[in-house]
Amino acid sequence: xxxxxxxxxxxxxxxxxxxxxxxxxxxxxxxxxxxxxxxxxxxxxxxxxxxxxxxxxxxxxxxxxxxxxxxxxxxxxxxxxxxxxxxxxxxxxxxxxxxxxxxxxxxxxxxxxxxxxxxxxxxxxxxxxxxxxxxxxxxxxxxxxxxxxxxxxxxxxxxxxxxxxxxxxxxxxxxxxxxxxxxxxxxxxxxxxxxxxxxxxxxxxxxxxxxxxxxxxxxxxxxxxxxxxxxxxxxxxxxxxxxxxxxxxxxxxxxxxxxxxxxxxxxxxxxxxxxxxxxxxxxxxxxxxxxxxxxxxxxxxx
Amino acid sequence: xxxxxxxxxxxxxxxxxxxxxxxxxxxxxxxxxxxxxxxxxxxxxxxxxxxxxxxxxxxxxxxxxxxxxxxxxxxxxxxxxxxxxxxxxxxxxxxxxxxxxxxxxxxxxxxxxxxxxxxxxxxxxxxxxxxxxxxxxxxxxxxxxxxxxxxxxxxxxxxxxxxxxxxxxxxxxxxxxxxxxxxxxxxxxxxxxxxxxxxxxxxxxxxxxxxxxxxxxxxxxxxxxxxxxxxxxxxxxxxxxxxxxxxxxxxxxxxxxxxxxxxxxxxxxxxxxxxxxxxxxxxxxxxxxxxxxxxxxxxxxx
Numbered sequence: 001x002x003x004x005x006x007x008x009x010x011x012x013x014x015x016x017x018x019x020x021x022x023x024x025x026x027x028x029x030x031x032x033x034x035x036x037x038x039x040x041x042x043x044x045x046x047x048x049x050x051x052x053x054x055x056x057x058x059x060x061x062x063x064x065x066x067x068x069x070x071x072x073x074x075x076x077x078x079x080x081x082x083x084x085x086x087x088x089x090x091x092x093x094x095x096x097x098x099x100x101x102x103x104x105x106x107x108x109x110x111x112x113x114x115x116x117x118x119x120x121x122x123x124x125x126x127x128x129x130x131x132x133x134x135x136x137x138x139x140x141x142x143x144x145x146x147x148x149x150x151x152x153x154x155x156x157x158x159x160x161x162x163x164x165x166x167x168x169x170x171x172x173x174x175x176x177x178x179x180x181x182x183x184x185x186x187x188x189x190x191x192x193x194x195x196x197x198x199x200x201x202x203x204x205x206x207x208x209x210x211x212x213x214x215x216x217x218x219x220x221x222x223x224x225x226x227x228x229x230x231x232x233x234x235x236x237x238x239x240x241x242x243x244x245x246x247x248x249x250x251x252x253x254x255x256x257x258x259x260x261x262x263x264x265x266x267x268x269x270x271x272x273x274x275x276x277x278x279x280x281x282x283x284x285x286x287x288x289x290x291x292x293x294x295x296x297x298x299x300x301x302x
Numbered sequence: 303x304x305x306x307x308x309x310x311x312x313x314x315x316x317x318x319x320x321x322x323x324x325x326x327x328x329x330x331x332x333x334x335x336x337x338x339x340x341x342x343x344x345x346x347x348x349x350x351x352x353x354x355x356x357x358x359x360x361x362x363x364x365x366x367x368x369x370x371x372x373x374x375x376x377x378x379x380x381x382x383x384x385x386x387x388x389x390x391x392x393x394x395x396x397x398x399x400x401x402x403x404x405x406x407x408x409x410x411x412x413x414x415x416x417x418x419x420x421x422x423x424x425x426x427x428x429x430x431x432x433x434x435x436x437x438x439x440x441x442x443x444x445x446x447x448x449x450x451x452x453x454x455x456x457x458x459x460x461x462x463x464x465x466x467x468x469x470x471x472x473x474x475x476x477x478x479x480x481x482x483x484x485x486x487x488x489x490x491x492x493x494x495x496x497x498x499x500x501x502x503x504x505x506x507x508x509x510x511x512x513x514x515x516x517x518x519x520x521x522x523x524x525x526x527x528x529x530x531x532x533x534x535x536x537x538x539x540x541x542x543x544x545x546x547x548x549x550x551x552x553x554x555x556x557x558x559x560x561x562x563x564x565x566x567x568x569x570x571x572x573x574x575x576x577x578x579x580x581x582x583x584x585x586x587x588x589x590x591x592x593x594x595x596x597x598x599x600x601x602x603x604x
Binding site for chain 1: 324326327339344345346348349374376377379380381382383384385386387389390408409410411412413414415416418419421422423427428429430432434435436437445446447448449450451452470473474475476477478479480481482484485486487491494495498
């Protein structure tokens, strides 16, 4: 009901990073695509199969050196229900390799609707008394614009199923500040959101001082990372925007506590496309080398 | 690229309401469920098939008296990819009956990720030069917490594909105010969001004075409906929370302009469960009677 399992994996792999699985067809080697198209046609099903096989190859390359993966739901939804099936199978494969799986779905709704999202991504669906797992992730990103009504149903499922969430606070994009930097009674919206998460997290206590209601803070805002780390010592951070979006090891250093814990840093494109920049290496070799380079960059700077 | 088609349907049916398709197994008549379970087992697939057949029965009952339907994505995601397939087939069926389809998915992300959501729900996915429709809705609800970066990619697809969006402003839930009522430079967050939508809507002009960037304002906040209707005469509203959540015809009156346009009011449970309260009527009769009752309640008060 907290980030205990993620933190244990971070300690085991000595690596506070997460591999984003945000596939597009352009990122996938021709031989993987052709195999999928031969089996399923140049269709949504064929594209979805290419995503699944590409993800499996990436996971095989790094599962023993990284603690977690983060598939971005949008890239699978784009290919309809076949895409969602590929997402579901990617999650199952990552879990079979011992990885902690964070789905980046940024869901946000209220009451029974948010319960349905919680059941979808972290819990189970009941059919006439039998229990089925729809997606079965370990954690999900959540959009808290609807207030605590929109977060509490997720927390209930986290408690029952030993799962955790990351709520958007300060996102990595240029226009993040339009709303998030605005001040309410002298406090920014992102701090107000983090503060709400810190209260809600009391019901999901965990080891190393971190509860189960984390927040998302972009690598592109290093000062806010430092500010939030100091103000909220019990909140675990998910930090996107490393690599292709511009943040490097130095920019995310402020996300960590004195033990080097308290955050996971995500990179997607730089890992998924590493093979394109290393023509002499296999996909597995190129991805693994970039995962290790990223780990060193972050660990040396934190 | 605006709400022209929705407004034309509202005028044609003389009905500014939308039927929420948010199925749970408890809402579905035993004969529909049993048929689905016999064909697909008591599984995710069986539940998904029951949803699809229930939705088709509801649509058959009302397609000529309502302008639009609004499936809530969460209830389908809960049943995994089979649920998403049932959602996709529900959308296609509703469109085949001439209905305007608003997916309530509250997606919100940035850049290429938001483009992927836009392609998923409103646009197309390309596979080696061929174009496929994943979900093919007419409009989608959007969460704007990430700022204009999170809305603009949707607007691009709206322009290309003649679609529209509703961005969350003031949601219908009790804790909506925790963030949305807070004041930024003297303006509430929900008004700030509506104001952003009004600027962004300039690029999606439409008939009757309404552009293609609508907002969501809950029926449970009648004063805010009046306030926003006055301040933003060009913004079309999606008003949830009628019926089971407590709002009635009087509470939503302020959402409309002097011509009775400017808003669609959603009800879900009161329509989907109408058959349970009318044991002497068929599902079709009970649903249609409640749809007509709701239309009268809203039209008489607006």
